[in-house]
Amino acid sequence: MDAGFDVGARLRQLRLERGLSQRELAKRAKVTNSSISLIEQNSVSPSVSSLKKILDALPVSISAFFAGDEPNHPSPFYKASELTEIGDGQLSWRLVAARRPDRRMSILHERYPPGSDSGEDMLEHDGEEGGVVISGRIEITVNGEVEELSAGDAYYFDSRLPHRFRNTGDEECVIVSANTPPTFSDGGEELHHG
Template sequence: MEEGFDVGARLRQLRQEKQLSQRELAKRAGVTNSTISLIELNNVSPSVSSLKKILDALPVSISAFFAGDEPNHPSPFYRASELTDIGDGQLSWRLVAARRPDRRMSILHEYYPPGADTGEEMLEHDGEEGGVIITGEIEITVNGEVGLLGPGDAYYFDSRLPHRFRNQGSQQCVIVSANTPPTFSDGGQELHHA
């Protein structure tokens, strides 16, 4: 998560704005009461998929969760330090222009350390996504078809097809990807690669 960002306080603030108890939010999100409590106390760092389930129950988008105030006339340029990391502490997904209100696509700089896996539960969400592998190797499963991709290889598929990303190699995999519509900014939609 973004360095210095207080995930627990932000979740508590949003939950209270929606006038939900921890118990009610947990029920809506399909997680335990203690999960909500531990996150709000910053005793655990939620995985991206867990955080997304909780935010969908509010509903609040990942972008809105991490967003600050975007200038009225945002610069077209973003320094590496300005990208919003919406990863889970193991996986890192650095989103370009996360706070831009009129964004119609998501561009990500993704990092998958050795052993990283988006999970056994296959992902499915509206839209299309594609990317290019910069370094390392990644195993991508799309609708039962498995591909092992390396530097310079690319992928592009309909995101409604069940998919999964796994790094079974010994080095970090870096990918630059894009998806549309920007599922990171649409509350209630499944998170890309989560």
């Protein structure tokens, strides 16, 4: 863990924001009261698994814990290294402004390696989504309609319709997409690296 990061202070801040006593958080996380106290005092450094147990009880993702809160007046600009990875380990979906308060859309920089697939189960969620293929080719299925798109081609559809993305080619496909309302958020059920 980052030696310059104050794990204890961050945990205390998140616990107090949620109005939880050390005892209540310990009960929810199924750890001892003294564990929470010692971590908050920086007397012990928690293992990743015990920190994850505690954060799940808040609930806060590990990435959000270490990223901290977005400033009150977030910068309108994000370096590539500041995008939040929410992919599944094979697909890379990097979310712009993941912790921006009151975000009303999701913008994703998506990478699909050859042979990758958004999954056997069709995706369905509220809202609308669209995107432009930057490089490579992608097969998109929307409500039974199948189309293969290549660089410069685009899509836009109602996200409640069952849909799926598959890279059937032999080179990586890169897409920049947006959806609204913001289906992807940094915390809770998202898939995460690290």
